[in-house]
Amino acid sequence: xxxxxxxxxxxxxxxxxxxxxxxxxxxxxxxxxxxxxxxxxxxxxxxxxxxxxxxxxxxxxxxxxxxxxxxxxxxxxxxxxxxxxxxxxxxxxxxxxxxxxxxxxxxxxxxxxxxxxxxxxxxxxxxxxxxxxxxxxxxxxxxxxxxxxxxxxxxxxxxxxxxxxxxxxxxxxxxxxxxxxxxxxxxxxxx
Amino acid sequence: xxxxxxxxxxxxxxxxxxxxxxxxxxxxxxxxxxxxxxxxxxxxxxxxxxxxxxxxxxxxxxxxxxxxxxxxxxxxxxxxxxxxxxxxxxxxxxxxxxxxxxxxxxxxxxxxxxxxxxxxxxxxxxxxxxxxxxxxxxxxxxxxxxxxxxxxxxxxxxxxxxxxxxxxxxxxxxxxxxxxxxxxxxxxxxxxxxxxxxxxxxxxxxxxxxxxxxxxxxxxxxxxxxxxxxxxxxxxxxxxxxxxxxxxxxxxxxxxxxxxxxxxxxxx
Amino acid sequence: xxxxxxxxxxxxxxxxxxxxxxxxxxxxxxxxxxxxxxxxxxxxxxxxxxxxxxxxxxxxxxxxxxxxxxxxxxxxxxxxxxxxxxxxxxxxxxxxxxxxxxxxxxxxxxxxxxxxxxxxxxxxxxxxxxxxxxxxxxxxxxxxxxxxxxxxxxxxxxxxxxxxxxxxxxxxxxxxxxxxxxxxxxxxxxxxxxxxxxxxxxxxxxxxxxxxxxxxxxxxxxxxxxxxxxxxxxxxxxxxxxxxxxxxxxxxxxxxxxxxxxxxxxxxxxxxxxxxxxxxxxxxxxxxxxxxxxxxxxxxxxxxxxxxxxxxxxxxxxxxxxxxxxxxxxxxxxxxxxxxxxxxxxxxxxxxxxxxxxxxxxxxxxxxxxxxxxxxxxxxxxxxxxxxxxxxxxxxxxxxxxxxxxxxxxxxxxxxxxxxxxxxxxxxxxxxxxxxxxxxxxxxxx
Numbered sequence: 001x002x003x004x005x006x007x008x009x010x011x012x013x014x015x016x017x018x019x020x021x022x023x024x025x026x027x028x029x030x031x032x033x034x035x036x037x038x039x040x041x042x043x044x045x046x047x048x049x050x051x052x053x054x055x056x057x058x059x060x061x062x063x064x065x066x067x068x069x070x071x072x073x074x075x076x077x078x079x080x081x082x083x084x085x086x087x088x089x090x091x092x093x094x095x096x097x098x099x100x101x102x103x104x105x106x107x108x109x110x111x112x113x114x115x116x117x118x119x120x121x122x123x124x125x126x127x128x129x130x131x132x133x134x135x136x137x138x139x140x141x142x143x144x145x146x147x148x149x150x151x152x153x154x155x156x157x158x159x160x161x162x163x164x165x166x167x168x169x170x171x172x173x174x175x176x177x178x179x180x181x182x183x184x185x186x187x188x189x190x191x
Numbered sequence: 192x193x194x195x196x197x198x199x200x201x202x203x204x205x206x207x208x209x210x211x212x213x214x215x216x217x218x219x220x221x222x223x224x225x226x227x228x229x230x231x232x233x234x235x236x237x238x239x240x241x242x243x244x245x246x247x248x249x250x251x252x253x254x255x256x257x258x259x260x261x262x263x264x265x266x267x268x269x270x271x272x273x274x275x276x277x278x279x280x281x282x283x284x285x286x287x288x289x290x291x292x293x294x295x296x297x298x299x300x301x302x303x304x305x306x307x308x309x310x311x312x313x314x315x316x317x318x319x320x321x322x323x324x325x326x327x328x329x330x331x332x333x334x335x336x337x338x339x340x341x342x343x344x345x346x347x348x349x350x351x352x353x354x355x356x357x358x359x360x361x362x363x364x365x366x367x368x369x370x371x372x373x374x375x376x377x378x379x380x381x382x383x384x385x386x387x388x389x390x391x392x393x394x395x396x397x398x399x400x401x402x403x404x405x406x407x408x409x410x411x412x413x414x415x416x417x418x419x420x421x422x423x424x425x426x427x428x429x430x431x432x433x434x435x436x437x438x439x440x441x442x443x444x445x446x447x448x449x450x451x452x453x454x455x456x457x458x459x
Numbered sequence: 460x461x462x463x464x465x466x467x468x469x470x471x472x473x474x475x476x477x478x479x480x481x482x483x484x485x486x487x488x489x490x491x492x493x494x495x496x497x498x499x500x501x502x503x504x505x506x507x508x509x510x511x512x513x514x515x516x517x518x519x520x521x522x523x524x525x526x527x528x529x530x531x532x533x534x535x536x537x538x539x540x541x542x543x544x545x546x547x548x549x550x551x552x553x554x555x556x557x558x559x560x561x562x563x564x565x566x567x568x569x570x571x572x573x574x575x576x577x578x579x580x581x582x583x584x585x586x587x588x589x590x591x592x593x594x595x596x597x598x599x600x601x602x603x604x605x606x607x608x609x610x611x612x613x614x615x616x617x618x619x620x621x622x623x624x625x626x627x628x629x630x631x632x633x634x635x636x637x638x639x640x641x642x643x644x645x646x647x648x649x650x651x652x653x654x655x656x657x658x659x660x661x662x663x664x665x666x667x668x669x670x671x672x673x674x675x676x677x678x679x680x681x682x683x684x685x686x687x688x689x690x691x692x693x694x695x696x697x698x699x700x701x702x703x704x705x706x707x708x709x710x711x712x713x714x715x716x717x718x719x720x721x722x723x724x725x726x727x728x729x730x731x732x733x734x735x736x737x738x739x740x741x742x743x744x745x746x747x748x749x750x751x752x753x754x755x756x757x758x759x760x761x762x763x764x765x766x767x768x769x770x771x772x773x774x775x776x777x778x779x780x781x782x783x784x785x786x787x788x789x790x791x792x793x794x795x796x797x798x799x800x801x802x803x804x805x806x807x808x809x810x811x812x813x814x815x816x817x818x819x820x821x822x823x824x825x826x827x828x829x830x831x832x833x834x835x836x837x838x839x840x841x842x843x844x845x846x847x848x849x850x851x852x853x854x855x856x857x858x859x860x861x862x863x864x865x866x867x868x869x870x871x872x873x874x875x876x877x878x879x880x881x882x883x884x885x886x887x888x889x890x891x892x893x894x895x896x897x898x899x900x901x902x903x904x905x
Contacts, residue, residue: 012614012615015615019619026626042629043629046622046626053618053619053622054619056618057615057618129524132618136517136520136618136621136622136625137517139625140513140516140517140625143625143629144509144512144513144632255540257536257540280542282540282541283542287540289536289537291533291536293533293536293537294534295471295528295532295534298467305463306464307541310538310541310542310543311542311543312542312543315460315461316460
């Protein structure tokens with residue numbers, strides 16, 4: 001337990017969780033004022049984004065070279081870290097929904113946080129301080145284009161705003177999440 | 192082209208000591224790290240010794256005008272720092288290498304030293320020459336166009352020394368400058384210090400007693416924020432007949448500290 | 460020397476990444492949507508401004524990242540001992556980032572402009588102005604990001620700033636869902652425009668107002684970034700507030716008032732040479748070659764089969780749901796066209812022909828809006844009339860079967876009766892009489 005507490009502190013998880021909660025609260029308040037369903041979906045997507053992205057800079061420690069010299073095996077721990085990030089983000093993003101009418105279903109939020117967490121992990125392989133670029137950029141482009149349901153490749157590219165039942169969107173989100181977890185477990189991150 | 196000498200440099204100095212501190216108190220965080228220090232330093236190489244937590248780095252920060260003194264008097268080049276000083280003019284004549292030397296990894300060595308020279312308001316037409324001269328003096332002229340993050344620790348430290356001397360300062364403050372330098376480079380550094388000590392007030396804070404004995408004209412020993420000893424290295428070696436250590440200087444050092452602490456307990 | 464320092468900053472800071480990222484991502488995004496703006500300058504400008512909703516938050520985040528450089532590289536103590544005042548020290552980095560943001564945006568515009576310049580026929584100055592104002596958005600976004608990064612030094616600042624910017628963009632884009640947000644928020648966002656079609660433009664005062672607002676915002680952002688004391692920073696917010704007030708005073712209140720019809724874009728360009736006159740609007744002049752032959756054949760068909768047939772074909776810039784009364788001259792066949800992004804008219808010659816013959820050469824009327832059954836009946840009747848004129852089965856589409864049935868029913872009548880019915884449909888459609896066209900075509904009452 002002590003190891004876990006120290007690990008969370010050295011990765012800046014409390015601060016990130018605080019930022020995530022604050023962001024989700026603000027967005028939930030914004031979403032309450034919205035009536036149009038497409039807008040509510042967009043706000044729900046932004047909630048998933050703001051719940052996931054602050055954990056990005058904590059995916060690597062302050063000295064990755066030092067951590068690599070440790071005796072214990074890092075890959076399962078790193079995989080557990082990124083999975084915990086996805087889970088924490090999902091929980092934080094869905095908690096406001098318990099108080100009143102939710103902006104989106106729990107399943108949708110879980111899918112989105114899993115996919116965004118995967119993108120975050122892939123970005124962290126390049127640099128933890130840059131990890132936010134990929135999820136934020138992709139989400140922005142998708143929000144601006146809106147849900148496109150023509151060809152399969154369009155559904156795959158805009159997987160975040162597709163309705164829950166769309167199999168192509170669920171498949172792409174799962175693929176991204178799995179790729180992210182594996183990348184982070186195997187490669188770790190850079191500063 | 193030789194650097195022209197300005198009229199200000201030719202004018203006689205109006206101050207007696209380059210660095211003068213009287214009952215200086217400086218805070219590090221909330222702790223009083225420098226507690227009532229009296230010091231007068233002129234031209235020459237002054238080695239600053241002391242155990243960890245003695246307040247050496249805090250003193251260096253105060254001398255570099257990075258920290259403001261909490262009490263007492265501090266005069267640098269005749270300008271009183273404890274009052275509201277014109278730090279801008281003063282900082283043009285100060286060179287500082289901090290203990291935790293950070294640098295912009297993507298800059299090349301030359302760009303980094305040029306940038307620091309510009310920050311110290313070296314006249315624009317002088318900067319290229321001054322940078323080249325500084326790099327040659329520390330022996331980095333061949334690596335001048337490689338990025339800072341590709342340098343080894345010792346070379347990065349030498350780049351730090353280069354940026355400290357690039358503006359030909361009148362006060363040069365080096366905090367742990369020989370970290371990471373191999374013995375050959377340390378000897379080159381010592382001769383650089385001796386060369387600089389003629390016209391500059393150099394303060395070198397270090398743990399390596401041999402460096403102090405070899406290159407410094409004065410030794411200042413601090414403990415717990417107070418001055419313990421201010422003299423020449425020969426005195427330190429002289430005291431080394433008693434005490435613990437592998438060389439006379441080290442024995443002198445430990446003996447001085449022992450006497451100072453014993454005297455302090457006796458008083459208290 | 461400052462030039463050399465500026466060069467160093469451009470090469471070694473985040474500036475090059477910002478410029479490259481904005482240029483590549485922006486151009487890719489533009490070309491994904493080339494259908495919406497291909498070959499026309501004003502829609503390119505509108506799309507360019509719309510994509511600022513993606514580029515602006517990224518500029519914010521990268522600016523915040525750049526401002527945290529001293530903290531990340533641990534050089535704070537080193538530069539604290541140097542002589543230059545803070546504002547001189549950070550100015551080269553700010554200028555470098557601003558240049559990079561502007562360059563990225565302009566490169567993106569150049570990427571789109573390359574396509575448009577090859578195919579466009581009408582260049583309104585307002586299009587270039589509208590796109591050009593976007594440069595100031597990038598500059599002020601970068602400086603705002605750097606200000607936030609300087610005021611809140613933390614590892615979390617770049618991503619949080621980017622996400623906050625994205626949220627602002629989201630709220631601004633979908634104002635329909637936020638009716639109680641004051642209109643000023645929408646008017647002062649990167650793109651208060653919408654995609655209104657090819658024949659509208661933006662009044663000159665809008666560009667001036669936006670320039671004033673953005674200049675004030677940029678000056679304030681830079682001033683707050685450069686200033687070190689709290690009083691100076693609070694005072695530096697003033698230009699932005701003043702600029703906002705002045706800009707709002709100049710702008711019309713409400714997004715709907717921003718577009719104005721562009722008479723020059725709707726001016727007609729006609730075919731030369733012998734034969735019936737075929738005209739298109741100036742902005743669609745590239746479609747003239749594609750329209751000419753189907754139009755002349757349609758005119759020939761109409762004059763062969765109907766009395767009082769039109770003698771020329773004009774493109775109309777009005778959309779069919781225009782509620783204002785539109786003159787519908789009897790001797791001109793009005794048709795609505797779209798430009799294909801890579802030159803020519805959108806639609807094959809066959810599709811154009813069906814469109815020309817639709818409703819026996821008339822435009823749909825607006826009185827069926829809101830009444831889906833009546834609208835459907837009208838569409839079926841018009842398609843059946845076109846099928847009768849073309850003497851072919853209606854093309855594939857949602858109303859095909861119903862139209863086919865109506866066409867069969869029409870052909871059951873004697874030839875003169877068929878002709879009269881179609882002519883009656885044409886007269887009713889020209890006058891926009893509120894009758895059921897299907898009844899008119901195949902109904903029993905006369």
